[in-house]
Amino acid sequence: MESLLSISSLEHRHRDTFIHAVTNVLSSPIAEATYTQIVDGLPLADVARDVYHGCVCSTHPLLDKHRELCPGVAEQFQQLRAGFDVATLQMDSQLVHDYQSAPPGSSLFTMRLIELVARAVHQFGVWLYQQDTNHHKNDELGLWRPSETKLRFYPRTYPSTLFCHEWYRDYDQYPEGIADCVGYWAEARIFGGVVLFDRRDPGVVPNAEACTR
Incomplete structure (x- = not known):
């Protein structure tokens, strides 16, 4: 298990830069469109068609009936975002130390800032999901399950x-379980993919054989 440090432990200039960057991302149109769907409880039809691979089969009713967010969801998201304190986020201690030790404006500073922001985007998605705001828990869309014949569409089981x-x-392998799946989905929607970083020593020659395993 990785050791964690709070963002509040950063020196003020590094902390303020991080908070400003995260706030800007969370306020962007694509972030708002992404996170409001988490608050709603189901993806919108156009998003389901755009990004889903093996999650939504053609007979799912949300493809016809979930074209807009539930009433009040946008306002509910804004309230949740306003109450979320970015400074309380817990990050990998080594990453926090690397960011703190990097001179502002340096390439290392920028790289570690981007990594921290990516993790914050993920964690905010996790946190939103854990607020249990699902507006579709007991309606037709939320309770829908595929027929026995359509279950073949799902290689494992219905997600x-x-x-x-x-x-x-x-x-099952993620610290926050299903909520981490939601966090990865949010990353992919906002950044165009899940953000990965190579933390190896820059002087280490990559092992091509190991990379293909």
Whole structure:
């Protein structure tokens, strides 16, 4: 298990830069469109058609009936975002130390800032999902399950959440379980993919054989 440090432990200039960057991302149109769907409880039809691979079959009723967010969801999201304190986020201690030790304006500073922001985007998606705001728990869309014949569409089983990335569905291995699946989905929607960083020593020659395993 990785050791964690709070963002509040950063020196003020590094902390303020991080908070400003995260606030800007969370306020962007694509972030708002992404996170409001998590608050709603189901992805919108156009998003389901756009990004889903093996999660939503053609007979799912949300493809015809979930074209807009539930009433009040946008306002509910704004209230949740306003009450979320970015400074309380817990990050990998080594990453926090690397960011703190990097001179502002340096390439290392920028790279570690981007990595921290990516993790914050993920964690905010996790946190939103854990607020349990699902507006579709007991309605037709939320309770829908495929017929026995349509279950063949799902190689494993019907997913626990439709906020899932095709490469990140094994939620049993994630610290936050299903909520982490939602976080990866949010990353992919906002950044165009799940953000990965190579933390190896820059002087280490990559092992091509190991990379293909």
